[in-house]
Amino acid sequence: MTATRGLEGVIAANSAISSIVDDVLTYRGYNIDDLADNASFEEVVYLLWNDKLPTKSELDDLKAKLAENAEIPQEIIDQMKSYPIKEIHPMAALRTSISALALYDSEADNMSDEANYEKAIKIQAKISTIVAAFARIRNGQEPVKPKKELSYAANFLYMLSGKEPDEISETAFNKALVLHADHELNASTFTARVCVATLSDMYSGITGAIGALKGPLHGGANEQVMKMLSDIGELENIRPYLDKAFANKEKIMGFGHRVYRKGDPRAKHLREMSKQLTSITGESKWYEMSLQIEDIIKNEKGLVPNVDFYSASTYHSLGIEHDLFTPIFAISRTSGWTAHILEQYSDNRLIRPRAEYTGKINQTYVPIEKRN
Numbered sequence: 271m272t273a274t275r276g277l278e279g280v281i282a283a284n285s286a287i288s289s290i291v292d293d294v295l296t297y298r299g300y301n302i303d304d305l306a307d308n309a310s311f312e313e314v315v316y317l318l319w320n321d322k323l324p325t326k327s328e329l330d331d332l333k334a335k336l337a338e339n340a341e342i343p344q345e346i347i348d349q350m351k352s353y354p355i356k357e358i359h360p361m362a363a364l365r366t367s368i369s370a371l372a373l374y375d376s377e378a379d380n381m382s383d384e385a386n387y388e389k390a391i392k393i394q395a396k397i398s399t400i401v402a403a404f405a406r407i408r409n410g411q412e413p414v415k416p417k418k419e420l421s422y423a424a425n426f427l428y429m430l431s432g433k434e435p436d437e438i439s440e441t442a443f444n445k446a447l448v449l450h451a452d453h454e455l456n457a458s459t460f461t462a463r464v465c466v467a468t469l470s471d472m473y474s475g476i477t478g479a480i481g482a483l484k485g486p487l488h489g490g491a492n493e494q495v496m497k498m499l500s501d502i503g504e505l506e507n508i509r510p511y512l513d514k515a516f517a518n519k520e521k522i523m524g525f526g527h528r529v530y531r532k533g534d535p536r537a538k539h540l541r542e543m544s545k546q547l548t549s550i551t552g553e554s555k556w557y558e559m560s561l562q563i564e565d566i567i568k569n570e571k572g573l574v575p576n577v578d579f580y581s582a583s584t585y586h587s588l589g590i591e592h593d594l595f596t597p598i599f600a601i602s603r604t605s606g607w608t609a610h611i612l613e614q615y616s617d618n619r620l621i622r623p624r625a626e627y628t629g630k631i632n633q634t635y636v637p638i639e640k641r642n
């Protein structure tokens with residue numbers, strides 16, 4: 271047996287949820303371009319969970335259930351207030367709060383199909399409320415209760431700022447949620463599947479997935495992209511900044527991908543949104559800088575942007591604090607994580623690969639007083 275570093279190219283599961291073939295991404299057979307241009311996030315959630323687009327009444331029913339379940343227990347809010355709020359990253363807070371949510375769900379360990387589907391609804395409904403509540407509490411504001419009549423996208427922006435978003439912001443945010451919803455066997459989804467394949471509960475799987483998404487090689491890259499843009503500051507600083515990064519062999523956040531070669535099909539939608547939104551806010555420089563960076567990295571390193579690159583300037587233009595970018599990714603990806611968890615449960619086998627042992631052999635125990 272030989273190990274493949276990072277499991278590159280290894281097929282580790284059968285899945286009928288999303289596919290990446292020749293740089294084309296589909297959810298349940300629907301091209302991401304089609305969904306990004308036409309679908310609401312709620313429709314995509316339904317699609318991922320049910321393997322079909324909803325009828326009008328099925329969609330209304332899902333929207334009603336998401337709205338009914340959007341409030342979070344007061345205990346979760348009180349607990350957040352007790353976190354060392356100024357020092358912690360919102361992804362750490364989210365990881366803890368999602369785990370804590372299980373304590374207030376009497377069905378957390380009910381493993382029936384119905385109970386697990388209901389849990390997917392509950393977690394999807396509550397995760398955006400948790401992220402928004404944390405963001406407000408750390409800024410000394412009271413959480414805003416969800417509004418039932420708003421779309422999922424509009425409701426999150428409303429809970430964050432206390433103001434209902436304009437149509438352009440709602441449409442852009444909805445599209446961002448659609449684009450991030452699922453992505454085959456990425457690191458966080460794999461984490462979720464490994465966790466629940468022990469027949470552990472859905473909250474454990476999502477908690478683990480949030481931990482995996484947090485890292486800068488995965489979902490954490492979007493926040494790092496905005497840090498890079500802010501550090502560069504102006505167009506004329508791009509060249510010296512990148513020269514230094516190249517000389518130090520630093521990774522440029524938001525570029526490269528394990529699976530895509532020619533390009534990430536989600537990036538063009540986010541590029542377009544970044545262009546539109548930065549021009550509305552009068553801060554086109556973030557888009558112009560991103561374009562120039564893309565050009566240089568492509569020509570000199572042969573790398574193209576992934577989903578995280580243009581989502582940074584897109585979210586910035588929506589007035590979202592930079593360390594909330596990855597929690598927003600988690601909000602969207604919860605739809606994919608839960609779909610994969612349901613799929614894993616439906617045909618479960620423990621995931622337990624082997625390691626090739628590379629350590630010492632034939633060691634003899636030495637009593638402690640004789641060791642040096």
Ligand SMILES: CC(=O)SCCNC(=O)CCNC(=O)[C@H](O)C(C)(C)COP(=O)(O)OP(=O)(O)OC[C@H]1O[C@@H](n2cnc3c(N)ncnc32)[C@H](O)[C@@H]1OP(=O)(O)O
Nearest residue numbers: 486487488489491520521522523524525526527528576578
């Ligand atoms: C939602 C998502 O998770 S999308 C990915 C988000 N992550 C990032 O944007 C972080 C930056 N990108 C990366 O670190 C990588 O491209 C990853 C993690 C996405 C993919 O990693 P892997 O498939 O393991 O590729 P690996 O890191 O081995 O890179 C292959 C080569 O390309 C180089 N490379 C890859 N990405 C980058 C980058 N962003 N900047 C500079 N060089 C890079 C590596 O240094 C390596 O070069 P070498 O062969 O000379 O050592």
Ligand SMILES: O=C([O-])CC(=O)C(=O)O
Nearest residue numbers: 452453455456457528577
């Ligand atoms: O698939 C991956 O490795 C990372 C990614 O783009 C995602 O999770 O959206």
